[in-house]
Amino acid sequence: MPAWLELEQEKLWLKHPEWGNFKIDFSEKEYQRPHRGKSELIAKACGAPKGFDRVIDLSAGLGEDAVFLSRLGFHVTALERNPLIFALLQQAAREQTLANPGFQFADAKHWLEEHCQELSGQVLYFDPMFAPKKKSALPRKEMRIFREVVGDDLDAHILAECALKTAAARFVVKRPIKADPLLPNPIHQFEGSAIRYDLYTPKGTL
Numbered sequence: 001m002p003a004w005l006e007l008e009q010e011k012l013w014l015k016h017p018e019w020g021n022f023k024i025d026f027s028e029k030e031y032q033r034p035h036r037g038k039s040e041l042i043a044k045a046c047g048a049p050k051g052f053d054r055v056i057d058l059s060a061g062l063g064e065d066a067v068f069l070s071r072l073g074f075h076v077t078a079l080e081r082n083p084l085i086f087a088l089l090q091q092a093a094r095e096q097t098l099a100n101p102g103f104q105f106a107d108a109k110h111w112l113e114e115h116c117q118e119l120s121g122q123v124l125y126f127d128p129m130f131a132p133k134k135k136s137a138l139p140r141k142e143m144r145i146f147r148e149v150v151g152d153d154l155d156a157h158i159l160a161e162c163a164l165k166t167a168a169a170r171f172v173v174k175r176p177i178k179a180d181p182l183l184p185n186p187i188h189q190f191e192g193s194a195i196r197y198d199l200y201t202p203k204g205t206l
């Protein structure tokens with residue numbers, strides 16, 4: 001069943017006939033969880049201990065990683081290509097008067113091609129849609145609506161190959177812990193209990 005965007009009492013809601021209404025709210029606990037600063041796995045993967053402080057999130061989604069990275073001290077630009085999700089992100093950022101992360105409506109592949117010369121010293125972060133686990137508990141309603149709207153990122157390999165050709169300093173890909181790497185030969189894998197961050201060093205040939 002399709003989901004749609006509706007304006008109700010001056011707020012945009014993503015609505016689904018079965019799963020109800022949903023909007024992104026950066027004041028909720030998913031976005032405000034406590035953190036351990038540079039000791040967080042994602043901070044290590046993005047190079048915080050080495051002084052890297054600018055991240056381009058190529059897959060903003062619900063903005064959880066982008067907001068978390070900004071709270072860890074990174075300056076984050078987060079790209080989202082789905083217009084419904086982008087509208088919800090924009091509204092959430094406006095409600096909290098957040099300037100970091102900055103959200104942009106863009107297909108990351110086109111954005112990288114346009115900005116490839118400006119990326120030296122920066123970190124590219126990519127979290128494509130995971131295939132759902134067959135045996136997992138039903139995900140929370142937000143995730144069900146989100147998955148329905150966004151679908152699978154079937155072109156993730158193409159974007160990853162493009163990211164590897166930019167002049168960025170690091171390319172970090174989030175994966176389920178047991179999944180194959182999106183591209184072969186990451187130079188390092190930062191392993192958590194359920195997820196992993198694969199690190200690549202781009203070649204600067206785009």
Ligand SMILES: C[S@@+](CC[C@H](N)C(=O)[O-])C[C@H]1O[C@@H](n2cnc3c(N)ncnc32)[C@H](O)[C@@H]1O
Pocket residue numbers: 058059060061062063064065066079080081082085106107108109127128129130150153159
């Ligand atoms: C798994 S979600 C990301 C979740 C996000 N990391 C978070 O913490 O909420 C993947 C998102 O990336 C977006 N996406 C995938 N490929 C993209 C591309 N080439 N350009 C822009 N957005 C993309 C999808 O539309 C989807 O919203």
